[in-house]
Amino acid sequence: MTPTEAAFLPGLELSRILYGEAVRPLLDAAFPGLPYAAARIGPGSEVLGFDTARSADHDWGPRLDLFLGADDVAAHGEAIGRLLADRLPKEIRGWPTHFRPADDPLDPVGHMAATDGPVNHRVAVHNPGGWLTREAGFDASAAEPSVRDWLAMPQQRLAGITGGAVFHDGPGLLTTARRRLSRYPEQVWRYLLACQWQRISQEEAFVGRCAEVGDELGSAVVAARQVRDLMRLSLLLERRYAPYSKWLGSAFAQLDASDALLPSLRGALAATRYPERERHLCDAYRAVAVRQNESGLVNPVDPSPRPYHGRPFLVLHAERFARPLAASVTDPELRGRPLTGSVDQWADSTDLLTGADGDALRAAEAAAARG
Numbered sequence: 001m002t003p004t005e006a007a008f009l010p011g012l013e014l015s016r017i018l019y020g021e022a023v024r025p026l027l028d029a030a031f032p033g034l035p036y037a038a039a040r041i042g043p044g045s046e047v048l049g050f051d052t053a054r055s056a057d058h059d060w061g062p063r064l065d066l067f068l069g070a071d072d073v074a075a076h077g078e079a080i081g082r083l084l085a086d087r088l089p090k091e092i093r094g095w096p097t098h099f100r101p102a103d104d105p106l107d108p109v110g111h112m113a114a115t116d117g118p119v120n121h122r123v124a125v126h127n128p129g130g131w132l133t134r135e136a137g138f139d140a141s142a143a144e145p146s147v148r149d150w151l152a153m154p155q156q157r158l159a160g161i162t163g164g165a166v167f168h169d170g171p172g173l174l175t176t177a178r179r180r181l182s183r184y185p186e187q188v189w190r191y192l193l194a195c196q197w198q199r200i201s202q203e204e205a206f207v208g209r210c211a212e213v214g215d216e217l218g219s220a221v222v223a224a225r226q227v228r229d230l231m232r233l234s235l236l237l238e239r240r241y242a243p244y245s246k247w248l249g250s251a252f253a254q255l256d257a258s259d260a261l262l263p264s265l266r267g268a269l270a271a272t273r274y275p276e277r278e279r280h281l282c283d284a285y286r287a288v289a290v291r292q293n294e295s296g297l298v299n300p301v302d303p304s305p306r307p308y309h310g311r312p313f314l315v316l317h318a319e320r321f322a323r324p325l326a327a328s329v330t331d332p333e334l335r336g337r338p339l340t341g342s343v344d345q346w347a348d349s350t351d352l353l354t355g356a357d358g359d360a361l362r363a364a365e366a367a368a369a370r371g
Helices: 011-030 053-057 070-087 128-136 147-152 155-162 173-180 186-203 206-212 216-237 245-253 258-270 274-294 319-327 350-355 358-370
Strands: 037-040 063-067 122-126 165-169 306-308 311-315
Touching: 011 037, 011 063, 011 070, 011 165, 037 173, 063 128, 070 122, 122 128, 128 155, 128 173, 128 358, 147 186, 147 358, 155 173, 155 350, 165 173, 186 216, 186 274, 186 319, 206 216, 206 274, 206 311, 216 245, 216 258, 216 274, 245 258, 258 274, 274 311, 350 358
Parallel strands: 063 122
Antiparallel strands: 037 063, 037 165, 306 311
């Protein structure tokens, strides 16, 4: 059976089977009593639960993350890798456990392939502290994150760390870290909500101003940016981390607020003329503003759209929601801070958000805070 002929299984289920039927018996026999955690977390569409049969064409398959203490990684990491290469089954539910080497610099991703020899597997051995530091810039297995830690961690990385599944956690360190990172602390949450409302306020009027000078394309582009920011705000209100752009709509569709908001957001994107675009955006502004009021974080603010400083454009004036939220922040590290927010509220570079290390993200966050 070739990979394309195998029945699709969600990647997390495939990882669960790989661990339970193949990896765990081998580890128990060869390394009895070794404390470790087994999971499938971090980058990958399957970690978010959004993988489909299309995902199988690259960097998808029977994969697993093993976490050992630093001393155990040094003592046993290579031996575990060799054991699995020699003893893993060649396939799990029809999907190869072997990945051919990525020898093309233009295509550095992994592809499943059949093999008659040792398995070039995707069971990675990590130290939890080192892995967390690489992924989040901070070892949340050792201590609670600081304010700066939170602001320097992209949401899409937090979604990967806290998503997926943990199949076994002997030491408990991975479970502790995921609990600590599962949601923003309330003070950070209030601050980030204020920053997201501030983002929306900055371009509200541009949708109408572009159209007024005959730039319907520019008006539509700004409207699309507003739709994206409203989606991210809705995720934040429901205390869900926003994934990378490919899965933003899929994550948004899972929210309690999505059914009520989808018609207006789709309408704003589909509109070819400003009056219709404005009407749909105003419906969306009002709906999200009502959700903000229902949160009870601050006193309710009138959710009705209104003219923009006497100009014939209807907007929410979203800064009206940003200001009381910012005023409700009492943490001394956050109070009075510029409303620039966390790294992915002001940066949109994939290379930064997925590739930069913790030091680079912290430096970028510090620069933004200085203005």
